[in-house]
Amino acid sequence: IPVEPFDLVIFGGTGDLARRKILPGLYRRFLAGQMPVESRIIGAARGDLTDEAFRQMVAEAIAEFVPGDRRDDKMIAAFLERVGFVSIDAKGTGGWDQLAARMRPGVVRAFYFSVAPALFGDLAERLHAHGIADAQARIVVEKPFGRDLASARALNAVLAAHFDEHQIYRIDHYLGKETVQNLMAVRFANILFEPLWKAEYIDHVQITVAETVGVEGRGAYYDKSGAMRDMVQNHLMQLLCLIAMEPPYHFDPDAVRDEKLKVIRALDAPLPEDIVRGQYLPGGGQGGYVEHSENPQSRTESYIALKCHISNWRWKGTPFYLRTGKRLRARASEIAITFKEPPHSIFDDAKGWRENVLVIRLQPNEGMNLMMMIKEPGPGGMRLMQVPLDMSFADALGADAEDIPDAYERLIMDVIRGNQTLFMRGDEVEAAWAWADPIIAGWEARGDRPQGYDPGSSGPEDALMLMHRDGRRWREIK
Numbered sequence: 001i002p003v004e005p006f007d008l009v010i011f012g013g014t015g016d017l018a019r020r021k022i023l024p025g026l027y028r029r030f031l032a033g034q035m036p037v038e039s040r041i042i043g044a045a046r047g048d049l050t051d052e053a054f055r056q057m058v059a060e061a062i063a064e065f066v067p068g069d070r071r072d073d074k075m076i077a078a079f080l081e082r083v084g085f086v087s088i089d090a091k092g093t094g095g096w097d098q099l100a101a102r103m104r105p106g107v108v109r110a111f112y113f114s115v116a117p118a119l120f121g122d123l124a125e126r127l128h129a130h131g132i133a134d135a136q137a138r139i140v141v142e143k144p145f146g147r148d149l150a151s152a153r154a155l156n157a158v159l160a161a162h163f164d165e166h167q168i169y170r171i172d173h174y175l176g177k178e179t180v181q182n183l184m185a186v187r188f189a190n191i192l193f194e195p196l197w198k199a200e201y202i203d204h205v206q207i208t209v210a211e212t213v214g215v216e217g218r219g220a221y222y223d224k225s226g227a228m229r230d231m232v233q234n235h236l237m238q239l240l241c242l243i244a245m246e247p248p249y250h251f252d253p254d255a256v257r258d259e260k261l262k263v264i265r266a267l268d269a270p271l272p273e274d275i276v277r278g279q280y281l282p283g284g285g286q287g288g289y290v291e292h293s294e295n296p297q298s299r300t301e302s303y304i305a306l307k308c309h310i311s312n313w314r315w316k317g318t319p320f321y322l323r324t325g326k327r328l329r330a331r332a333s334e335i336a337i338t339f340k341e342p343p344h345s346i347f348d349d350a351k352g353w354r355e356n357v358l359v360i361r362l363q364p365n366e367g368m369n370l371m372m373m374i375k376e377p378g379p380g381g382m383r384l385m386q387v388p389l390d391m392s393f394a395d396a397l398g399a400d401a402e403d404i405p406d407a408y409e410r411l412i413m414d415v416i417r418g419n420q421t422l423f424m425r426g427d428e429v430e431a432a433w434a435w436a437d438p439i440i441a442g443w444e445a446r447g448d449r450p451q452g453y454d455p456g457s458s459g460p461e462d463a464l465m466l467m468h469r470d471g472r473r474w475r476e477i478k
C-alpha cells in the first residue's frame with residue numbers, strides 16, 4: 001500500500017548510515033511501489049555537491065547495498081530523478097533558504113537527523129527559524145539518544161523546544177524487525193500463549209544479541225559507551241518490554257508505549273553479583289578490545305550479561321537474563337522463553353523430557369520455533385523426544401521473503417504514515433536511562449574490571465556461572 005507523497009530531507013545524507021541503510025531502503029520501497037512517484041528525497045550535508053553528484057553517490061550506494069536481482073536500471077533512474085541535494089551546515093546560515101525553496105506544499109514533510117546528536121538542537125532551531133518545519137512535520141532521530149539520563153533529558157528538551165512529541169520519531173531499528181512485531185501478533189492475536197505468559201508458567205527468559213565484529217575502526221567512540229549504553233539500555237530493553245508488557249487496550253502508539261513504560265519502571269536494578277562484564281582478548285590474528293579502543297587502561301565492556309527481575313504481579317519470580325557482546329562465536333539475536341515443567345509426569349521414562357521453549361529469532365533466519373515434546377516415533381515404547389515447531393519466515397513466504405522490508409525501510413514508511421508505535425517515546429528513553437545510570441555508577445564506584453574472553457567464544461566464564469548458579473544454561477550461540 002503506497003504511503004502519501006512526501007518530501008524527505010536527510011541531514012547527513014552523505015554519511016555512512018544514509019549510504020548503507022536509508023537511501024538503499026528508500027529505493028527498495030520505491031521498487032515495491034510503496035514510495036509514490038510524487039515524493040522527493042533531499043540530501044543535506046556541508047559538502048558542496050551538485051544534485052548530479054549526489055545522485056551519483058546514491059546510485060553507487062544502491063549498487064553496493066542492494067542485491068543484484070533487486071537492481072533495475074530503469075527503476076533506479078526513475079528513483080534518482082526524485083533525489084536532490086542542498087549544501088547546509090547545521091550550525092551555519094547558508095543553504096536554508098535554498099532548502100525552504102525546495103519544500104512543496106501539500107505533501108508530508110519529514111526530516112531525518114542522520115548526524116551527530118550534538119547537532120540536533122541546531123537543526124531543530126533552524127528548521128523553525130526558516131519556516132521549513134510546519135506543525136505536521138516529522139523529525140527522525142538516531143541513536144545514541146543520550147549517554148545518561150541528564151544528556152537524554154537535555155536532548156529531549158532541545159527537540160521539545162521546537163517540536164511536539166507526536167512529531168518526534170526516535171529510531172530503535174530493532175523495533176522495525178519483522179519478528180519483533182510478530183512477537184506482538186503471537187502474544188495478542190492468539191489465545192494459546194497469553195494465559196501461560198506469566199511467572200506461574202514461565203521459568204525464565206533469555207535475550208541474546210551476539211555479534212562477531214569487534215569495535216575496530218570506531219573504538220575511540222565505543223570506549224565512551226560500552227555494551228550497556230550501546231545495546232542494553234535501548235535494544236535489549238525494548239525487546240524485554242515487548243515480552244513483558246501487559247496487553248495494550250489497542251494497537252495504538254501511546255497505548256503500546258504506555259505499557260512498555262510501565263515495564264521499565266517496574267524493572268529492578270540487578271544485584272552487583274548478577275552483572276558480568278567482559279572485554280574480548282586478542283586472537284585470530286587480531287588485536288583485543290584494548291588495542292581496538294586504543295586505551296590500554298580501558299574498563300569499558302564489550303560484553304555484558306545480567307539477570308534482572310520485574311517487580312509486578314505478572315513477573316514476580318521469573319528472571320530475565322540479558323546478554324550482548326562483540327567478537328563472539330556467531331552473529332545471532334534471539335529471545336527464548338522457557339516454560340516450566342508440567343506439575344506431574346505420568347511417564348516412567350522422563351529422561352528425554354525437556355522444557356518447552358519459544359524461540360524468537362531476530363537474526364539470522366528471522367522466525368519462530370516452539371520446542372515441543374512428542375513421543376519418539378517407532379516401537380520403542382513411550383519414549384519422549386523434543387521437536388521444533390518451526391516457522392521460518394523465508395520458508396513460509398517463499399520467494400516473497402525477499403520483499404520483506406528491512407527494519408529501516410519499514411520505520412521510514414511508518415514515519416510518513418505518521419505511526420509512532422515502533423518508535424521510542426521521550427519518557428521511555430528517560431526511564432531506561434534512569435534504570436541504567438545507577439547500575440553503571442555502581443560498577444564505576446566499585447572499580448570493577450571487565451573479565452577477558454576469547455574472540456570466537458560465547459563470552460566470559462563468569463557469564464556461564466551466572467546461569468549455572470541458578471541451575472540453568474544459556475542457549476548455545478550459533
Ligand code: NAP
Nearest residue numbers: 012013014015016017045046047089090114115116142143
Ligand atoms: P557519518 O558517516 O560520520 O556521517 C555524518 C554525516 O553528517 C555526513 O553526511 C556529514 O557530511 C554530515 N555532517 C557532519 N557535520 C555536519 C554539519 N555541521 N552540518 C550538516 N551536516 C553535517 O555518520 P553516520 O555513521 O552516518 O551516523 C549518523 C548518525 O546516525 C549518528 O548520530 C550515528 O550515531 C547514528 N547511527 C549510525 C549508524 C551507522 O550504522 N552508521 C547506526 C546507528 C546510528 P559533511 O561532513 O559533508 O557535512
